[in-house]
Amino acid sequence: MASTLTRTTTRLSPLLAALVLAGCASVAPDGLRSAVGEHTEGRLPSQATLADPSPTARAQAQQQIAAWLQQPVDADNAVRIALLNSPALEAQMAALGMQDAQRVQALTLPNPTLTLGRFVNGHEREIERQLSFGLVSLITLPWRARWQGWQMEQATLTAAQQVLLHAADTRRAWLRAVAAQQSLQTAQTMHEAAAAGGELARRMARVGNFSKLEQAQELRVQQEAAAHLARTRLNAALEREQLARLMGLWGPQAGFALPAALPPLPQAEALRGGEDAEATALRERLDLRALRRDLDTTAERHGFARVGAIFGDIGASYSRNTATERGTRHDDVTRGWELDIPLPIFDWGGAASGAARANLQRSAAQLRDTALRARSEARSHWQRYRTAYDLAQQQRSEVLPLAQFMQDEAVYRYNGMFISTWQLLAQARATAQAVATATEAQRDFWLAEVDLQLALTSTSPGATPTLATSAAPATTEQGH
Amino acid sequence: MQRRTFFTGAAAAVAATSVSRVAMAALPEPISQASADTAAPLLPPNGRPYHPVVTLNGWTTPWRMNAGVKEFHLVAEPVVREVAPGFFVNMWGYNGQSPGPTIEVVEGDRVRIFVTNRLPENTTIHWHGQRLPNGMDGVGGLNQPHIPPGKTYVYEFQARRPGTFMYHPHSDEMVQMAMGMMGLWITHPKGKHPLIADVQRDYAFLLSAYDVEPGAMTPRVNEMTDFNIWTFNSRAFPAITPLVARQNDRVRIRVGNLSMTNHPIHIHGHEFEVTGTDGGPTPKGSRWPEVTADVAVGQMRQVELIADEPGDWAFHCHKSHHTMGAMGHDVPTMIGIDHSGLVGKIQKIVPDYMLMGERGMGDMGAMQMPLPENTFPMMAGKGPFGAIEMGGMFTSFKVRQNLGAHDYRDPGWYQPPKGTTAYEWQGAPLASQAPRQTAPGKAPGAPSVRKPHTDAADHAHH
Ligand SMILES: [Cu+2]
Numbered sequence: 048m049a050s051t052l053t054r055t056t057t058r059l060s061p062l063l064a065a066l067v068l069a070g071c072a073s074v075a076p077d078g079l080r081s082a083v084g085e086h087t088e089g090r091l092p093s094q095a096t097l098a099d100p101s102p103t104a105r106a107q108a109q110q111q112i113a114a115w116l117q118q119p120v121d122a123d124n125a126v127r128i129a130l131l132n133s134p135a136l137e138a139q140m141a142a143l144g145m146q147d148a149q150r151v152q153a154l155t156l157p158n159p160t161l162t163l164g165r166f167v168n169g170h171e172r173e174i175e176r177q178l179s180f181g182l183v184s185l186i187t188l189p190w191r192a193r194w195q196g197w198q199m200e201q202a203t204l205t206a207a208q209q210v211l212l213h214a215a216d217t218r219r220a221w222l223r224a225v226a227a228q229q230s231l232q233t234a235q236t237m238h239e240a241a242a243a244g245g246e247l248a249r250r251m252a253r254v255g256n257f258s259k260l261e262q263a264q265e266l267r268v269q270q271e272a273a274a275h276l277a278r279t280r281l282n283a284a285l286e287r288e289q290l291a292r293l294m295g296l297w298g299p300q301a302g303f304a305l306p307a308a309l310p311p312l313p314q315a316e317a318l319r320g321g322e323d324a325e326a327t328a329l330r331e332r333l334d335l336r337a338l339r340r341d342l343d344t345t346a347e348r349h350g351f352a353r354v355g356a357i358f359g360d361i362g363a364s365y366s367r368n369t370a371t372e373r374g375t376r377h378d379d380v381t382r383g384w385e386l387d388i389p390l391p392i393f394d395w396g397g398a399a400s401g402a403a404r405a406n407l408q409r410s411a412a413q414l415r416d417t418a419l420r421a422r423s424e425a426r427s428h429w430q431r432y433r434t435a436y437d438l439a440q441q442q443r444s445e446v447l448p449l450a451q452f453m454q455d456e457a458v459y460r461y462n463g464m465f466i467s468t469w470q471l472l473a474q475a476r477a478t479a480q481a482v483a484t485a486t487e488a489q490r491d492f493w494l495a496e497v498d499l500q501l502a503l504t505s506t507s508p509g510a511t512p513t514l515a516t517s518a519a520p521a522t523t524e525q526g527h
Numbered sequence: 528m529q530r531r532t533f534f535t536g537a538a539a540a541v542a543a544t545s546v547s548r549v550a551m552a553a554l555p556e557p558i559s560q561a562s563a564d565t566a567a568p569l570l571p572p573n574g575r576p577y578h579p580v581v582t583l584n585g586w587t588t589p590w591r592m593n594a595g596v597k598e599f600h601l602v603a604e605p606v607v608r609e610v611a612p613g614f615f616v617n618m619w620g621y622n623g624q625s626p627g628p629t630i631e632v633v634e635g636d637r638v639r640i641f642v643t644n645r646l647p648e649n650t651t652i653h654w655h656g657q658r659l660p661n662g663m664d665g666v667g668g669l670n671q672p673h674i675p676p677g678k679t680y681v682y683e684f685q686a687r688r689p690g691t692f693m694y695h696p697h698s699d700e701m702v703q704m705a706m707g708m709m710g711l712w713i714t715h716p717k718g719k720h721p722l723i724a725d726v727q728r729d730y731a732f733l734l735s736a737y738d739v740e741p742g743a744m745t746p747r748v749n750e751m752t753d754f755n756i757w758t759f760n761s762r763a764f765p766a767i768t769p770l771v772a773r774q775n776d777r778v779r780i781r782v783g784n785l786s787m788t789n790h791p792i793h794i795h796g797h798e799f800e801v802t803g804t805d806g807g808p809t810p811k812g813s814r815w816p817e818v819t820a821d822v823a824v825g826q827m828r829q830v831e832l833i834a835d836e837p838g839d840w841a842f843h844c845h846k847s848h849h850t851m852g853a854m855g856h857d858v859p860t861m862i863g864i865d866h867s868g869l870v871g872k873i874q875k876i877v878p879d880y881m882l883m884g885e886r887g888m889g890d891m892g893a894m895q896m897p898l899p900e901n902t903f904p905m906m907a908g909k910g911p912f913g914a915i916e917m918g919g920m921f922t923s924f925k926v927r928q929n930l931g932a933h934d935y936r937d938p939g940w941y942q943p944p945k946g947t948t949a950y951e952w953q954g955a956p957l958a959s960q961a962p963r964q965t966a967p968g969k970a971p972g973a974p975s976v977r978k979p980h981t982d983a984a985d986h987a988h989h
Contacts, residue, residue, distance in 0.1 A: 236876055243872040247864065254863045255968040261859070456742070458879045462896035464888065464905050465741050465855035468873070468880075475876045 074151050078144030079203055086207035086333055090504055091130070091214055092123035097140060098131050108132070112300075119304040122221045125294055129217040132295035136213050143206040150195045156188065157181055162364075172371045179364025179385070190351065197344045204337035208506040211333070213293070215508065218497050220290040225305050226490035227283040233483040234279035237476045238272040244472045245269035265469060272476070309489050312439055321429040324503060328425035331504040335421055338414040345410040349403045362387030420507060428495065428502040435488070435495040442485035450481035554641055554679065555591045557600040559623035563609045563761075565768040567935065568729075575633040577715035578725070580781065581935060583732040583770070583922070584762040585711070588628035596637045596683070599630055601652065601710075603674075603696070604645035607744075608707065610756060611763045611852065611903040611918075616737060617745040618707035618761065619646060625707030625761045626733050630694070632686045634717040639683045642674060646703075649673035652682065653697035654712065655783075656805035656827065659684035667698035674698070689716040689723060690807045691781040691827045693733060705748040707761055709733055709785045722808035724831065727776035727932065732760040734822065734844070734920065736786040741853055742899035751787065753856060757849040757919035764850070764921035765908030769937055770842060772834035773930035782820075783827040791845040792828070793819040794924060796836045803829035819845055834926040839910075839941040844920035852918030854905040861885050863967050892916035911940040 075082065080097045087095075098108060108131045115124045130136065157180065164175035184191075248265035251257035257265075291301045329335065363386055370379040457474035460466045501508040560566070566586035568579035573592050580587070590597045606620040621627025632638055644650050651674055653665035663684045667673035674680045692712035696703040711731050716723045736757050738750035746756075759767050772778045779802070782792055800814040805827040822828045843850050861884030873880045881896065892906040892914030908915040915921075927938045 239872060240876045243869055243876070247866070247869055250864050250866075250869075251859065251861075253968050254966075256860045256862065256864065454877070456899060458877060459897050459899045460741060460855070461883075462881070462894075463741060463853065463855075463898040463902060464858055464883065464891065465853070465899075467855070467858045468861075469859075471877055471880070472873065479876075 074148050075144075078140055079147055079199075079206070080140060082200075082203045083140070083143070083207045083210060086204055087210050087214075090211055090500075092126050095123075095127045095130050095214070097210065098133075098137050100137065100141075116296075116300060116303050119306045120221070120294075121306060122218050122310075125221040125290065126214045126217050128294045128296070129213060130210065133213060133217075133293060134295055136210065139206060139209050139213075143202060146202050147199060150199050154188070154192050154195055156185055160364075170373050172373060174369040174371070175366065176368070177364050177366040177385070179362055179387075182361040182363040182386075187351070190347070194344050194348065197340050201337045201340045201344075204333045204340070208333050208337075211501065211505040215497050215501050215505075217290070217293045219494055220286065220293050221305075222309065222490050222493045222497070224283070224286040224290040225309050226486055227279070227286040228305055229308060229486045230483050231276075231279050231283040233479045233486070234272075234276045237479045238269075238276040240472045240475045240479070241269040241272035244469050247468060268469075268473075309486065309493060312436065312443060312489060312492060315436075315440070318436060319429070319432070319499065321426075321433065324425040324429045325422045327503045328421040329418060332421050332502075332506060334417055334506045335414070338410070338417050342407075342410045342414050345403075345407045349400075349407045361389075417507075421502070424502040424507055428499045428508065432492070432495040432499040435492040439485070439488040439492040442481075442488040446481055447485050450478045454478045555593075555598050555600040557602045557622055557643065558589055558628075559602070560586050560628065561623055563624065563766075565935070568933075569631065571631075571633075574636065575717060577631070577633050578729060579631055580629065580711075580713050580729040580731045582629040582711060582760065583730060583768050584760045584766070585624065585626060585732070586628050587631050588622065593639070596639045597632055598639045598641065600641040600643065601627060602643045602645055603650045603652075603708065606707075608761050609766070610737075610758060610761055611766045611907075614763075614901055614903040615744060616707075616739055616756070616761075619703055620707050620761075621710055625709070626735070627694070627708070627710035629711040629713060629731060631713045631715065633715045634686060634689045636686045636714075637683070638686055639681060641679055641681050643679040644674045644676050647676060649675055649698050650696050650703060650708075651680075651698040652694050654682070654684075654692065654694050655825075656690065656692035657684070657712070658687040665697050686714045688807055689714045689720060690803055690805065691731065691783065691829045692805060693783045693785065693827065695785060702748045704735075704785055705737070705746055705750070707735065707737070707746070709735065709783075711781070711783065713781070720808065722802070722811065724777060724779075724802070726779040726831065728770070728772050728778040728834075728935075729781070730770050730779070731781040732783075734759065734782060734784045734786050734790050734792075735761055736788070736849075737761075739853070739902075741902040744901055754786070755853045755856075757786075757844065757851070759920055759922065763852055763903065763919050764843075764917050765915070767922040769839075769923045769925045771925045771927070771930070771935050771938060773932065773934075774834060774837050774926055774928045776834045777831060778834050778924075779829060779831045781827065781829045782822050784822040784824055787824060788846075789821050789823045790849060790920065791819045791821045792830075792843075793845040794830075794832070794840060794842050796838060796840040796926075797832045797834065797924075799830040799832035801828055802831045803827075834924070837926045837928060837941065838943070840924040840926065842922050842924040843917070846920075848919075850917045850919050850921040852903050852905045852907065858884075862887055889914075889916055 083097065112128050112132055115128055159178050159180035162177035166173040244265050248257055248262045252259060252262040296303065366383055366385055368381045454474055457466065457471050461471045498508040563584055565581060565584050568581050569587040569589065570579060571577060574597060588599055590599050601621045603621055606618050606623055606625055607615050608618045608625045610616050618625040642652050649667060651665045651667040651671060662670050663682050664670045692714065693709060694712055695709040711733060713731060736754035737746040738754045739746050739756055756763060784790055798816040798818050800816055801809060801820050802814065803809055820828050820830055864885050866882050866885055870882050898904065904918065906916045906918045908917055925938055
């Protein structure tokens with residue numbers, strides 16, 4: 048295409064540079080994965096790579112995934128698998144590739160138009176040949192190439208955000224799945240305690256030590272524990288399913304193992320400080336970078352808008368007309384250039400210019416708005432992170448020891464025949480509930496950590512959820 | 528645990544007296560007791576002679592003679608009482624202990640009692656059972672102003688009739704008695720009294736009950752019925768001193784009840800007569816022999832017996848829960864429950880779980896298991912043949928030959944003559960199956976349980 052043009056425009060040498068530029072526009076061979084990778088650098092676990100759709104790479108990736116699935120999947124491996132294996136992410140990357148191709152297409156100059164005419168009158172036959180093309184699109188090619196480049200960078204930044212959000216979603220799903228699995232164990236303990244109490248009550252009623260009502264009261268406890276267990280089991284299955292979906296696993300691979308417990312809470316000294324949160328977010332966030340690019344593009348377009356609007360597309364054409372006298376067969380050839388210039392009589396470009404100005408204002412406002420949100424998110428997610436840590440720490444260092452103390456005291460009271468086996472079991476259930484609540488607090492801290500990372504270095508994690516845990520405060524039911 | 532320092536304890540208390548001679552005209556120095564052991568009887572150093580009582584796990588306060596008047600000084604104050612080994616209770620008492628010291632006087636004595644209030648609230652003392660001027664009866668508001676904290680009031684009257692009495696507050700009485708404020712008052716007869724025999728041993732104590740949450744230290748003063756600490760003189764078995772007697776001694780036991788329920792006080796191996804109440808000595812014609820005397824709330828009973836059967840005889844309240852230490856009253860009966868397969872399951876959840884009560888609670892007496900702090904086992908005390916399986920209002924009456932007349936020390940376990948102890952049957956075991964009506968949980972001969980039917984044709988279903 049370009050070569051054809053070169054041949055036909057030998058006399059349009061000033062435009063050569065533009066044509067070279069246009070020739071440079073080519074589709075990125077890796078579908079911009081490496082460009083996305085540059086943006087996600089340092090924001091993902093080491094060696095986390097995006098899927099390469101080539102068959103060899105795909106086979107290699109599957110091997111690597113199979114190797115990772117040999118042992119319990121930790122959070123980083125879950126993210127690595129998700130990036131390599133998630134069809135949703137692959138679809139997003141393919142869309143980015145498509146966008147790239149469209150960009151290249153947009154930068155390609157329109158094909159010249161060849162107009163042929165044959166006119167006959169009594170004595171003459173006229174053949175008209177005209178080769179024309181839009182001059183402006185050629186002249187503006189360098190600018191357009193630049194904007195398209197920026198737009199592509201913007202699209203790449205957006206895609207990188209999608210990758211980071213997918214990684215964050217996977218990490219969250221992993222945390223939820225592991226915590227749900229832990230809660231399931233607790234629910235099993237609680238159910239076993241209630242079942243033992245229920246069975247003991249049944250035996251009590253059988254020999255006449257319990258009335259049917261007293262037995263029923265223990266049976267109710269058992270039923271509630273069974274219902275709780277069923278709900279917890281479902282929740283664990285659903286959370287696990289969500290993780291499998293994000294990691295792109297199905298079939299036998301979906302039977303992956305998870306670690307028995309969430310990672311322990313970090314030491315307080317290792318926590319991220321909140322002082323530089325806003326500055327970090329403004330510096331690092333990809334959504335802000337994308338909007339800044341957008342603003343650049345819009346600003347440059349603003350200057351161009353008036354000219355473009357007034358002159359529209361200046362058409363340039365080369366004509367070679369041959370008039371042949373029928374009688375003499377004498378050819379009369381005329382050659383010449385023709386420029387097609389719209390006259391700015393009605394539209395002086397005011398509307399287009401106004402739209403461009405408004406567009407610029409919109410871009411600037413969007414950037415300011417997003418910066419405002421980024422600052423606010425940096426602050427609020429840091430606060431949530433810090434509070435989640437304090438709550439989890441309180442659970443671990445204060446609430447659980449207290450629950451253990453109460454458990455020990457319940458045993459002492461049982462030893463002294465101050466309380467019954469059922470009251471002891473009720474305390475055991477309360478202790479198990481305290482363990483579940485502590486696990487949830489630990490999970491909430493790590494979830495808050497994921498959101499904070501997003502808010503500081505990647506993109507908006509969405510609405511800030513509160514820290515309410517599903518577990519109601521554990522009450523020690525004193526049996527009868 | 529048990530420190531039986533009858534004589535040394537009393538000596539220490541008296542030595543601590545050190546009544547300042549120069550201060551005779553002033554307020555008498557209050558004398559305080561630090562030990563919850565039974566003090567030796569206080570032989571009267573002056574005034575009319577009498578045979579002193581022995582206050583179980585208590586003591587008799589010395590006095591000062593002031594121009595022919597016996598002067599005592601009681602200080603109402605918070606104390607910490609060791610109720611059982613290792614079990615300490617925040618109480619209110621007098622002169623270092625709850626109950627306060629026993630006051631012993633002789634019929635006709637003029638008595639002046641200084642009462643200093645070191646409690647955080649008003650108090651008074653009512654002299655339960657005494658004949659005295661109305662203004663000395665100690666009902667706050669009715670007979671006198673309440674004694675404010677920090678103030679000292681003086682009571683003065685004549686001990687007009689011999690007998691067994693007590694003293695306790697009559698100002699916020701509910702709280703102050705729930706906190707252990709009480710004491711004994713013994714008025715000995717002046718010379719021979721036709722209805723009052725001479726005795727060789729004269730024991731006295733009060734019955735009181737507390738509700739202390741296991742692991743806590745202060746009684747719940749609002750409790751009305753569900754007490755878990757049952758005491759003789761604010762002590763629970765095995766911390767109660769035994770009553771000791773030389774064989775053929777005449778023994779008098781004086782019991783007053785300041786708890787909120789009655790206590791049938793029961794002795795083994797002997798029979799006794801009630802020879803007096805807080806109304807005075809009973810006429811001889813009204814006395815009959817028995818082995819249990821119910822002491823109602825607010826009453827005193829004075830019983831007498833001849834200790835003619837050597838041995839270690841149980842002496843206790845006959846309400847069986849009152850011979851138990853702290854225990855839960857909502858614990859269901861576990862007797863006869865098949866625990867097979869369940870203990871392991873429960874231990875998976877509560878590792879320290881131990882099976883208890885499936886054969887009854889007697890095992891508790893032998894078990895050593897960690898309890899909440901500051902509490903004591905439901906049943907404790909070891910005898911020569913094993914666990915005694917008692918707690919609370921229980922002690923023993925120990926009769927021995929060849930004891931010294933003033934020897935109140937615990938003589939140790941009784942050695943029964945050979946062939947006089949219950950023994951295991953060594954012949955052939957019971958051949959036949961024990962006749963049994965039905966399995967536990969089913970009434971004998973009862974039809975299978977039927978739900979009430981409105982349908983007359985329900986017989987078809989059976
Ligand atoms: Cu009793």
